[in-house]
Structure formats: C-alpha cells, structure tokens
Amino acid sequence: MTAWRPPLPLVAAWLALIALLGLTVMLAYVPLHMFNAVVALAIGCLKAAIVAAVFMELRHRGRRTFIFAGAGLFWLGILLWLGLMDFLTRT
Amino acid sequence: MNEDNYLNAGFSLRSWFFTTDHKRIAILYFASLIFFFFVGGAAATAIRIELATPQADLVSSDMYNRLFTMHGIIMVWFFLIPSIPNTLGNFMVPLMIGARDLAFPRLNLLSWYLFMLGGGVTLFAILAGGVDTGWTFYTPFSTLYSNSYVTVAVTGVFVSGFSSILTGLNFIVTIHRLRAPGLTWYRLPLFIWSLYATSVILVLATPVLAMTLVLIAVERLLGVGIFDPRIGGDPLLFQHLFWFYSHPAVYIMILPGMGVINELVSCFSRKAVFGYKFVAWASLAIAAIGFLVWGHHMFVAGQSLLASLVFSFMSFIVAVPSAIKVFNWTATLHKGSIHFDAPMLYALAFIGLFTIGGLTGLFLACLAFDVHATDTYFVVAHFHYIMVGGMVTAYFGGLHYWWPKITGRLYSEYWARTAAVLIFFGFNLTFFPQFVLGAEGMPRRYHVYPPEFQVWNVLSSGGAVILAVAYLMPMFYLGYSLFFGRRAPANPWNAPGLEWQTPSPPPEYNFDTQPVVTRPPYQYSPDFEAEPQNA
Amino acid sequence: MPEAKAFASQFVSSQHRDETAELGMWVFIATEVLLFGGLILGYFVYRHAYPAAFAAASRHTDIVIGAANTAILLTSSFLVACAVDAFSAETRKICVALLSGAIVLGLTFVVLKSIEYSDEYREHLIPGIDFNFDAALTNGAQLFFVFYFVATALHALHMLVGVALLAVLATLTYRLPSSRHRAALHSGALYWHFVDVVWIFLFALIYLPGRSS
Structure with missing residues (x-):
C-alpha cells in the first residue's frame, strides 16, 4: 500500500467547516436581535460555498x-x- | 423496409419492454398516451353531453366534480405534459442532433415505467371512487373537505412527476453533450431549442409540485399540516407552491408545440425560419419569465395588491417572446413557396389558435378584467385555445410530419387534410362559444346553468362531436398506413434536417456513419436536392 | 451494429461518458434544490407570520444532537471527498476505508436523529399526536414542527439512499477500481455533499433561531 495523505485543501476545508459550525452555534447565543437570523444564514451560505467549491470540486470546473x-x-x-x-x- | 431498422431489430416483448432504444421508448410512450388521451377524452365527452341542457340529466353534482377532475388530471399530467417531449422529442432529439441515443438510455426507460406506474395509480384512484377537488387539488378542499381518493391520486401524479424530471434531465444533458461534430448551438433545429427550454422547466418546477403533493398527503394522513387554517396555516401558500409548478407547466405544454411549428412552417414554405436567433432565445425567455408570473392565478384569492401588480406586469412581459415567435412564423411564410400539405394545415391552425389563446391571456393578465373573468368559461376557453388549439394541434402536425420517418410508411394525404380541417372547425365551434359564455358570466365547474346560456352550450357540445370525430380519424388512416401505406423514402419532404438524412425508419443506431454538420439549419432552396450532410 | 465497447455507443470516449454522467448529477442536484425549496418557502412564510412561536419552538429542539449531527455530516463529507482523491488501484483499500468511515458516520447521524425524534415524542412535540405546547404559541409551534418533521424526515431519507449508494460504491471499488467506477464514485460523492449542504441550511433554520432570547 503506497502512502496516501489527505490533500491539504480538503483538510483545510474540513477544519474551516468545523470552526464555522462552532462559531455559528456560539453566535446563536449572543443577542443580536434580528441579526441572529442573518448571521446564521450567512454562515450557512459560507459553509455551503466551501462544500461546493472544495468538496464538490466546483473550483476546478x-x-x-x-x-x-x-x-x-x-x-x-x-x-x-x-x-x-x-x-x-x-x- | 428490407434493410435493418429499429422496428425489425427484435420482435419479442422483451425487446420492447426492456429496450433502451430511444425510438422504441418513444413508441411505448406514444401507445400509452393514446390510451390516456381517450380516457381524458371520454371524461370531456361526458361533460359536454351533460352541458347540452341546463338541467342535470346525466350525472349528479358529485359525479360531475369527479368528471372534470379526472379530465383535468389525466389530460394535464398524462397527456399534455409528456405528449410532444416524450414521443416526438424522445424519437427526434438524438436523430436531429446526430447522436446514436440519449445520454442516459436506461433512465429514459425508467422514466416510461414511472410514468406508467403513476398513470396506473391515478387510474386506480379514479376507478375506485374518483377525486372531486379539481385538477388543482386546492386546499382546504383536498385536505379537510374531500372524502375522495385524493391521497392515491396525488401519489400517482407525484410518481409521474419523476418521470418528467428524468426526461428533462436526459434532454438537457444530451443536448449539451451529444451534438454531432460541427453542430453548434446556432445550427440546432429550433425544435431542439424549444425542447431544451421545456426541459429546464421540467427539471426546476416539477420538484416543487412533488413537495407540495407530499405536504397534501401528510396533511391528509396525519390530520395536521402546513396548509391547515385551524392551526394558523395559510391555504394560499398551497396555491403559491402549486402554481410555481403549474404555471410554468403551461409552458411545458406549449413550448414543444412551438418547436414543432418552426419545423413545419419552414419546411412547407421552403424557407429558413425568419430571425432564427430571436426564436431560439425566445424559447429560453419564455421558460425563464414563465417562472415569474404564477400569481396571476391568484388575483382574487387574497394575495397582496403589490404581488398582484407584479405578477400582472410579468404576465404581460411573457407575451413578448411568444409574440416574437408568432411574428417570425408569419414572416417566414412571407414570400415562401407555400405547400398546403397536412402538417402545414396543422401549423397554420396552430398559429391562428395560439394567437387567440395568447391574446385572451393578455385580457386575463389584466387585473381589472380578471376579477370579472376568474373562474368563468372565459378562462376555460382561453387555456383550451392554448393547450388543445395549440399543443394538441402541434402534436398532430408533428406526428404527421415525422410519421414517414417513424414508421417508414406514407399516410393518405386526402384523409389527413380532411382531418386537419375538421379539427380546426370542430375546435373553434367547441371553444369559441365558451368565450361568449364566460364573458356573459357563466362560471366553470357547474353542471347546471340558467337556460339563457343554452344556445352557446349546445353550439359547444355540437362542436365537441365534430372534434371527437376528427380526433378519431387519424387513428384509422394512420393505422391503415401502418399496414397498407406506401413505403416512405428517407426524405419525403425534401428537408435538410439530419433526421431526414438516414433511412426511414432509422436503423437501430440512427446513423451508419457519424454525421458532420457544416451549415446552419433550414437550408431550403427551390433546387435543394436533399444532399446528405454526411462527410 | 458496432462491436461491444467499454462505453455505450452514443459516446465517443469513456471520458466523454464520465463527464456526461457528472453533468447529469448536477442537473439532478438542481432538481433537489427546488424540492427542498418548496419547504423552505413554507418555513419562511410561517416564521414571518409567527416569529415568537418559531423562536420558542426552535428552543425546544435539541441543539446538542443537532450540532453533533452537523459535525458528523461535515466530517463524513470530508471522508468522501478524500475517498474520491484516493481512488486508484494502489490505494483502493484506503479509499474503501474512507467510504466505510463515511457510511458509519451517516448511520450514526440517522441513529442520533431517531433518538431526537423519540425525545420529541415524549415531550409531546409531534403535531397530531397529543401535541402540547405553550397555549399562546401553540399554532405557530405546530407549524414549525410540521415543517421540522417533514424536512428532517425527507433529509434522513436522502441520507439512507446516500448510505446505500456509498455502500455499493465501496463494494465496487474494493472489487475492481475502473475509470467507470471513478465516475460513479464522483457522482455519488456529489450527491453526498449535496445532502450535507441541505443539512447545513436545515441546521441554521431549525436549531439556531431563538437561542439568544
């Protein structure tokens, strides 16, 4: 079995996604009034964009x-x- | 028909029911659609007989509700939506773009099985006791008040929706990836452009309908749901979701018809379609703008005034690309060498009937008028001019045009022209009186009416008899041609399209050698000699 | 009739076939976006109509399980993306191991989800089955939970389909990694990532609102 290492971009994307998850949960408990929803959806969009660009390889398409x-x-x-x-x- | 073709490639049942040949699947669809057309037509016949007199003498109100619901469900989902795409489109798309098959032949077969499964389930719902909600399944009729087989019917439509999605997906990918060398986008026949636009709608609108139907089933089965006014739900949300699909679905029904008309008008005027790029992009414009107009079904339903204004404005806008097409067909006829063969008669009928249907659509897009005309026969007449006068006429036109290619036989031109003329007169006699009825205020979906409306209703029912006879005629002379018709040459119309450059009927893999395209479509010329495009 | 080839006769090469398959998956994903889109519209309509009830109902969902499931799903997506990268004859065992990891995570997600459902059953949060909520907010909360159950059940269904798909792909890869299977794995991975993206939004819409009040 040859050595295979997870490609760096995938690892970076995964770490970023987990970090964003933590951030969005934390921010959900900070009272920002109507901006809570905006923040939650904005972070959701960012996460979706990372998945699409890196995991789904859209950046190479x-x-x-x-x-x-x-x-x-x-x-x-x-x-x-x-x-x-x-x-x-x-x- | 001595050489090998797709029809004599195998004769077992297996070779038909497990085929992945797009041409055979088209035939399977064609046979199924004839069946559903007659089921829906039988319901229409019963409706028109009942309406011949002002009293209820044939059916009860409950039965009448079931009749028009059945007519709507079957005709919309099991005839009009699959009609041109799944029969003529399935057969012709690979041939017209010089491909050997669609991109995903097995998905294509799966699509037919899903269609039949959905159709079977829906027929079961109708036979078991029927559905009385109207084809629109409006809540809370369909959730709180109906005791009929709504859940079963909704399941049938849901399943057949996936058949639509698969077909749309297949066409989109095929048109993107499988065009013959040299066949650039602007060299594609306009029929392909319009099917592409149709597929975009199929793929993007149908899932919303699927979700809406799931929500109805959930509400009926669990007793609580998202449209339930008892817990603060809004039935109007249902209408928004439903029409987000069902208005674009109107364009699913008309765009393929428009595509066929391009082929017919140019062929029988011996001229290229005038303003090719405008017609091509008008198809996509209709597909896109068609998604922005759904709220015009809800002008009196209680949506906000602003929403009504926006939807009204958008509905006027969507008429622009449709009008571009009509003008360009007319301009194509101008100074053309016009031949009145049967397909051309259908094409001319289409242009006239579609124009009437389209213009009355503008009346209805106008808020002030629509408030009076909503749910009257004016609306019924309007959409029948589009769907029957438009789509069904185009379907028959395309069927006659490509019949020699599909079957390898020529039909009787005399009977074909007779049927075309009869359909035109029968149709107008059936539906023009309904404009008058609607303008005078007769509401739709009632089986009794004040006696002063009887004259127009009798005219309409009389027209329906002519229409029914005229629709039956092709069964006979086309059926006759299958067995006794003259053999068709490869290119009976002397047309330049790729589909005519291969034998009739086409061989199993469509082309013996890969065609290469070197010029734009519709290169008709008086001395054109069907020179093959194969290089 | 052309002789049997490695790819169907409508394609000119196996690369042509594979690119076509990928494009087909993107069209399918577009369809799926609109399938969930209908639900999302319903959610926003009622959230606009009943903001307080939606916030209160949202607080009744289990954010621990929700966040854990999000992390699980993101990680499984990561594993699948790695599996696509590791697809080759030499590294096929690593690829299969990565896929198996993703399958286990996917099943864990479904198990956690069903634990959550049974908790909600005990708390009388299932509409239609003895639903019980703060009387002033009960209407909006019911609407929230109808949306919640339909959306998450539909998503869980997609998860199960995805798990089955990954299992088939893992088996194929283990037996014989061919270019055809690379394309299949690629399309399967696209689907799995899409299911992940759906969850990202469901998480933001279901679990996060109302936490700060």
Whole structure:
C-alpha cells in the first residue's frame, strides 16, 4: 500500500467547516436581535460555498458546471422572492 | 423496409419492454398516451353531453366534480405534459442532433415505467371512487373537505412527476453533450431549442409540485399540516407552491408545440425560419419569465395588491417572446413557396389558435378584467385555445410530419387534410362559444346553468362531436398506413434536417456513419436536392 | 451494429461518458434544490407570520444532537471527498476505508436523529399526536414542527439512499477500481455533499433561531 495523505485543501476545508459550525452555534447565543437570523444564514451560505467549491470540486470546473450548479439556486431565489413578496406585503 | 431498422431489430416483448432504444421508448410512450388521451377524452365527452341542457340529466353534482377532475388530471399530467417531449422529442432529439441515443438510455426507460406506474395509480384512484377537488387539488378542499381518493391520486401524479424530471434531465444533458461534430448551438433545429427550454422547466418546477403533493398527503394522513387554517396555516401558500409548478407547466405544454411549428412552417414554405436567433432565445425567455408570473392565478384569492401588480406586469412581459415567435412564423411564410400539405394545415391552425389563446391571456393578465373573468368559461376557453388549439394541434402536425420517418410508411394525404380541417372547425365551434359564455358570466365547474346560456352550450357540445370525430380519424388512416401505406423514402419532404438524412425508419443506431454538420439549419432552396450532410 | 465497447455507443470516449454522467448529477442536484425549496418557502412564510412561536419552538429542539449531527455530516463529507482523491488501484483499500468511515458516520447521524425524534415524542412535540405546547404559541409551534418533521424526515431519507449508494460504491471499488467506477464514485460523492449542504441550511433554520432570547 503506497502512502496516501489527505490533500491539504480538503483538510483545510474540513477544519474551516468545523470552526464555522462552532462559531455559528456560539453566535446563536449572543443577542443580536434580528441579526441572529442573518448571521446564521450567512454562515450557512459560507459553509455551503466551501462544500461546493472544495468538496464538490466546483473550483476546478468550467463555466457550464457553474451554470448548472447556479441554476437551481437562482430558481430557488425566484421561488422565495416572489413567494415571500405576497406574504410580506399583505395588509 | 428490407434493410435493418429499429422496428425489425427484435420482435419479442422483451425487446420492447426492456429496450433502451430511444425510438422504441418513444413508441411505448406514444401507445400509452393514446390510451390516456381517450380516457381524458371520454371524461370531456361526458361533460359536454351533460352541458347540452341546463338541467342535470346525466350525472349528479358529485359525479360531475369527479368528471372534470379526472379530465383535468389525466389530460394535464398524462397527456399534455409528456405528449410532444416524450414521443416526438424522445424519437427526434438524438436523430436531429446526430447522436446514436440519449445520454442516459436506461433512465429514459425508467422514466416510461414511472410514468406508467403513476398513470396506473391515478387510474386506480379514479376507478375506485374518483377525486372531486379539481385538477388543482386546492386546499382546504383536498385536505379537510374531500372524502375522495385524493391521497392515491396525488401519489400517482407525484410518481409521474419523476418521470418528467428524468426526461428533462436526459434532454438537457444530451443536448449539451451529444451534438454531432460541427453542430453548434446556432445550427440546432429550433425544435431542439424549444425542447431544451421545456426541459429546464421540467427539471426546476416539477420538484416543487412533488413537495407540495407530499405536504397534501401528510396533511391528509396525519390530520395536521402546513396548509391547515385551524392551526394558523395559510391555504394560499398551497396555491403559491402549486402554481410555481403549474404555471410554468403551461409552458411545458406549449413550448414543444412551438418547436414543432418552426419545423413545419419552414419546411412547407421552403424557407429558413425568419430571425432564427430571436426564436431560439425566445424559447429560453419564455421558460425563464414563465417562472415569474404564477400569481396571476391568484388575483382574487387574497394575495397582496403589490404581488398582484407584479405578477400582472410579468404576465404581460411573457407575451413578448411568444409574440416574437408568432411574428417570425408569419414572416417566414412571407414570400415562401407555400405547400398546403397536412402538417402545414396543422401549423397554420396552430398559429391562428395560439394567437387567440395568447391574446385572451393578455385580457386575463389584466387585473381589472380578471376579477370579472376568474373562474368563468372565459378562462376555460382561453387555456383550451392554448393547450388543445395549440399543443394538441402541434402534436398532430408533428406526428404527421415525422410519421414517414417513424414508421417508414406514407399516410393518405386526402384523409389527413380532411382531418386537419375538421379539427380546426370542430375546435373553434367547441371553444369559441365558451368565450361568449364566460364573458356573459357563466362560471366553470357547474353542471347546471340558467337556460339563457343554452344556445352557446349546445353550439359547444355540437362542436365537441365534430372534434371527437376528427380526433378519431387519424387513428384509422394512420393505422391503415401502418399496414397498407406506401413505403416512405428517407426524405419525403425534401428537408435538410439530419433526421431526414438516414433511412426511414432509422436503423437501430440512427446513423451508419457519424454525421458532420457544416451549415446552419433550414437550408431550403427551390433546387435543394436533399444532399446528405454526411462527410 | 458496432462491436461491444467499454462505453455505450452514443459516446465517443469513456471520458466523454464520465463527464456526461457528472453533468447529469448536477442537473439532478438542481432538481433537489427546488424540492427542498418548496419547504423552505413554507418555513419562511410561517416564521414571518409567527416569529415568537418559531423562536420558542426552535428552543425546544435539541441543539446538542443537532450540532453533533452537523459535525458528523461535515466530517463524513470530508471522508468522501478524500475517498474520491484516493481512488486508484494502489490505494483502493484506503479509499474503501474512507467510504466505510463515511457510511458509519451517516448511520450514526440517522441513529442520533431517531433518538431526537423519540425525545420529541415524549415531550409531546409531534403535531397530531397529543401535541402540547405553550397555549399562546401553540399554532405557530405546530407549524414549525410540521415543517421540522417533514424536512428532517425527507433529509434522513436522502441520507439512507446516500448510505446505500456509498455502500455499493465501496463494494465496487474494493472489487475492481475502473475509470467507470471513478465516475460513479464522483457522482455519488456529489450527491453526498449535496445532502450535507441541505443539512447545513436545515441546521441554521431549525436549531439556531431563538437561542439568544
């Protein structure tokens, strides 16, 4: 069996993810009022971005894969934007 | 038909039911869709018979609810949505892009099995006692008040949704990765562009419907749910989720039809489609903007005024790319060498009927008008002009156009033209009176009505008889051609598309040698001699 | 008919086939994003309507198990990413070991999740089964828990599918690591990472709100 070592970027990504998990749990207990939700989701997005870029190897992929990966998110954005628009502007 | 082709490659049941050949799967879908078309058509017939008189003389109100629900569910999910993509698309996409098969042939077969499973479950729900919620499954009808087989029907639709997703996924990947050498995006036939746009919707909208249906099943089975007003839930959330799928689904139903019309209009005018790039991008624009308009189904449902305004505005915007297409087809006809073969008659019928359907859609996108027209026959007439006048007509047109390629036989041109003309008249007689009824205020989904509406209803029911006969006719002359029709040459229409450069019916792997494309599509010329593009 | 080849006849090379398969997985992931998207919209709508109830209900979830499960899932993703890197004939045992580790972590996640479910059952937090919550907030809390159960159950289902997938891939890799299996492992890994990403957001939406008040 030849020596195989986990590639550095993967290890770094894993450590960063665990650190971000700790950070987000900690910050959840700090009263920031409405910003708690913003912080939680922002850190969630950051974690998702790390997983996508490093684990899912998006950083090595071309424009086409980017578009494919982004399409789902873009349409999710449409769903949330127009869906919530109604509920946020009810009188 | 002496040489080897996909039809004589095997005759056992196994060679059909376990095939991964996209052409055979298309045939499987075609046979299944004929069946579902007749099931849905039978319900429509019963509805029109009942409505011939103002009284209830054929069915009870409960039965009537079940009839129009069955008509809607079967026609939308088990005929219109799979119609062109899964039959003509499945057959033609690899042929038109010079590929030997779709990217994932086994997923393609799985898609058919899921479709049949979903169809079977839905039919069971209908036979066991029916569903009375309307095809939209609106809560709280479908959760609190309905005692019918909602959960079973919802399961059937859910399963068939995955068949749609697999088809969409397959088309997207195939069109990206399996184009013949030299076949750049702007050399693709416009039918491929429109199927690509359709697939984008299939893949991105269907899962939302799946989730919505799961939530309905959860609410029915557990007695508590996310749309339950008793615990503060909002039934309007259901409508948002439902129409996020179901409005784009309207474009799933019309975009492939538009794609077929491009092929027909250019072939029978012997001209390239006018403004190719505009038509191509209009397909994608319709697919994208089609996702921004769903709230126009909810103008009177209680959504916020701002939401109504935005959705109304977007609904006007989505008419622009549709109009681009209509104008470009008309411009293609201009100074063309027009041949009135049967497929062309269908194409011309499509352009007229789609225009009426589209323009009345603009009426309904207008808030002030829609408040009066909501849930009247005006809406019913509008969407039947799009879906039946548009999609079904295009489906028949495409079927006639590619019939020689698919079966290797020529049908009777005389009967085909007769049927096309009858369909056009029967359709207008059936549905134009419904615009009048709607404008006069007759609501949809009732089986009794005031006597003053009877004249228009009788006209409509009479038209439905003509339409039914006209839809049955192709069964006979196309069926006849299968056994007694003349053998079709490889390229009966003298068309330049890749699908015509291989024998009819095509060999099992489509092309004997890999085609190489060297020029844009639709290179018709008066002296065009079907010169093969194979290099 | 062309003679039997290592790849199906619609492809020009095995690399062509593998890239196509990866693209197919990305399309599938886009579909899945929208599947969960419908639920997320429902969540935001009701969180907007019942902020206090959502915060209170959120406090009733078990953040220890939630955070532990997040760490477990992130680690399993890391192992799977390593397994993709270690895929080769020489290192196939390491690759299989890494996949097995990910499978064990995945199963641990599901076990912890079911412990959490049974705790919630005891605390009367399951809507429809004797639901009991602070009377003033009971409506919003029920909506929260309907969302919670549907979303986490759906996610757990994805986990089980993923575990089965990884098990098949580990077996294939152990037997015969071919380029075809590399592509399969690559696609399977994409799916596993996606399930991880879903959980990252579910964690932020379910466990974190309301902790500071």
